[in-house]
Amino acid sequence: MSSYRVWYAARDPYHCIFRMIRLLEAKGGPIPLEQLRILDMFLMFPSLLHRLTLTADLREKLRALQIDAPSKSFVRLPGTASVWQDLQIYQLTAIKRLAGLGLLRREELLDRNASLDHSQAPAKLIEHAISQNHNAQPLLRFLVEDLCSLPMAGSQGLVRRAGLPSRGPVT
Numbered sequence: 001m002s003s004y005r006v007w008y009a010a011r012d013p014y015h016c017i018f019r020m021i022r023l024l025e026a027k028g029g030p031i032p033l034e035q036l037r038i039l040d041m042f043l044m045f046p047s048l049l050h051r052l053t054l055t056a057d058l059r060e061k062l063r064a065l066q067i068d069a070p071s072k073s074f075v076r077l078p079g080t081a082s083v084w085q086d087l088q089i090y091q092l093t094a095i096k097r098l099a100g101l102g103l104l105r106r107e108e109l110l111d112r113n114a115s116l117d118h119s120q121a122p123a124k125l126i127e128h129a130i131s132q133n134h135n136a137q138p139l140l141r142f143l144v145e146d147l148c149s150l151p152m153a154g155s156q157g158l159v160r161r162a163g164l165p166s167r168g169p170v171t
Contacts, residue, residue, distance in 0.1 A: 010044050010087060016094035019043050021103070021116065022129045027144040030105075030113035035152055037091045038162060039143045041084055046139055047072075051080050053161045058146055065138050080163045 009015045023039050024031060031039070042049055047070045049062055070077055077083055095114065098104045108115040118126065133140050150158045159166055 011090055013090045013093040013097065016040065016044075016087075016090045017098055018125075018129065020091075020094055020098065020114070021121070021125065022133050022140070023144060024114060024116045025126060025129045026133050026140040027148065030108045030111075030115040031144075031148065032152065033095065033112050033114055035148065035158065036095075036114050037087070038084075038158055038164070039147065040091055041080075041087055042143055042147070043139070044087070045077060045083060048077065048080050048083065048162075049142075051163065053163075061142055061146055065142060067139070081165055084162075084164050 019040050020036060023036060023043060046065075046067045049065075049067060050069045052058075052062075054062060095104075098114070099106075099109055102120040103117055105115045105117045116126075147158060150156070150161065152158050153166070154160065
């Protein structure tokens with residue numbers, strides 16, 4: 001009997017590292033660590049964006065992306081909070097690995113922000129991230145410009161709009 005290994009991108013810390021590099025490259029500046037984790041979740045599972053409570057303007061921008069609703073997706077995802085909790089271990093591992101490799105600026109990490117240190121990042125990796133970002137430019141623009149413009153906390157914050165637990169383990 002042969003055994004098969006199924007690769008699941010959401011549970012691969014190296015895939016998570018690359019997604020985070022893509023987000024940081026697309027932003028071109030620092031991103032708060034918690035916000036980076038939320039953006040990573042939406043980059044991994046764009047259909048979850050439909051579960052966000054958005055303003056009319058942001059809802060219109062989301063419609064323009066033509067992302068399938070979760071009900072039309074092949075993969076049935078649990079609630080956003082469950083996905084958030086499930087991704088946590090891989091995201092924290094990815095952030096620690098990026099910091100350990102020196103790919104994140106240490107001075108930004110002290111302020112709980114992530115920012116790429118291009119002097120430490122392999123050029124081919126950055127080129128590949130830029131290439132992947134080009135292919136998904138509308139989605140990345142929505143994530144790093146539109147969602148990043150929302151505050152993180154409060155009744156109108158991204159955490160509340162996404163339906164995420166407001167308290168949780170410290171990263």
